[in-house]
Amino acid sequence: MGQWLTNLRRPDGLGKDPERAARRAEQLVAIDPDWNPGQLGWTVDWQRHWAGLRVLVAGGAGLEEITPGVTHRGDDIGRWLARQVRDWAQLNPEQQHRLDELSVKPAVRPQKTAARANTKAGAAKDSDAFTRGVAALAQYIAREGTTVVSRSHVERLPDGTEHRTGVWAANQRARRDRLDTAQLTALAALGIDWAT
Template sequence: MIWDTADAQFEENLAAARAYYAEADTLAAPRHATMLDKPVGQWLTNLRRPGGLGKDPERAARRAEQLAAIDPDWNPGALGWTIDWQRHHVGLRALLEAGGTLEEILPGVTWRGDDIGRWLTRQQRDWAGLNTEQQRRLSELGVKPAVRPQKASAGTSAKAGAAKGSEAFTRGVAALQQYIAREARTVVPRGHTERLEDGTVVRLGVWLSNIKNRRDRLSEQQLAALAQLGLEWAA
């Protein structure tokens, strides 16, 4: 028996929100996003509006707690930034956790359709316009405000970036080898993560998607290593 249709509908949409978070690691969904045949993006947009959680204070508080239990940052406006900023920040974190480096995340590098590289460049350039919490969250990921490039240190920076990129690639290949040995296939779900023997966690699906998009930037040795694992696009 359904005692309250409004609460029943909220619970259905909440289930869709949980499923979306499990896939995207955030409730900062674009307005057009859907999940479980529910318009979860528009639903969350409506909830964030004044009075969107309902007129009853107790009900509104209960609903806010349910959403926060899924994603504490479900309403970024209350923190001082936009849904778009929150989603891109989560994307940047996902790329780094997948083994990428800040030096590799250039304009054109995407996550779930968002250009994270271009966004990252803008954050570094406009650092002074970010609030303290935004700066803190970016700093935790290693992001620093943009500085004028110095010719004297350009070679050193390039070598350091190349070294970090090589380490990330090596971890990704090791994770892929482990996955193929266990699953006997090269198709990796985008949300899949792989834990290496040393405890390192690689977001293998994201890493594989990104290096495929950046195929033209891989060395012949890197392409050969991927081709040996059975990736036809690397041959």
């Protein structure tokens, strides 16, 4: 489906006959007005991250919880959100409007580590461990096409380190009553049924 849409978004992707192309475009707009984000002034990547942010917020995550490392379907929504807040002036008015509808506001002043400055070292360490686990699990799911991971599975991350993803996933399930909303949302976004 993604490749088909990519092909349609290309020049003459809807056909060389202008009337037929216009009819096809109308049909696609009827399904999704945002089907061709390039015509709206942003990339497919921006739209995918924005849609991920909407899912996290709709799932109950507060914006303050969506920090770098919080993912949705493998995309680091927290990192993307921090860039939007920081680079607000570079966004077009419609992008700003869409973010504003989700209560996202421009940064008053650049603060790279403000969130961590007020966090205890132990909580930051736990958050980093969770983020690494989500990244490892997302990589595994993308490759294997399943959320079922054996307890003994070890995932090799892009930085060359190894992550005991099977043990980590089993621990998250066993401790699910101690996970916060953002963590449960991140796992649910990967298709983990017990996190919903």
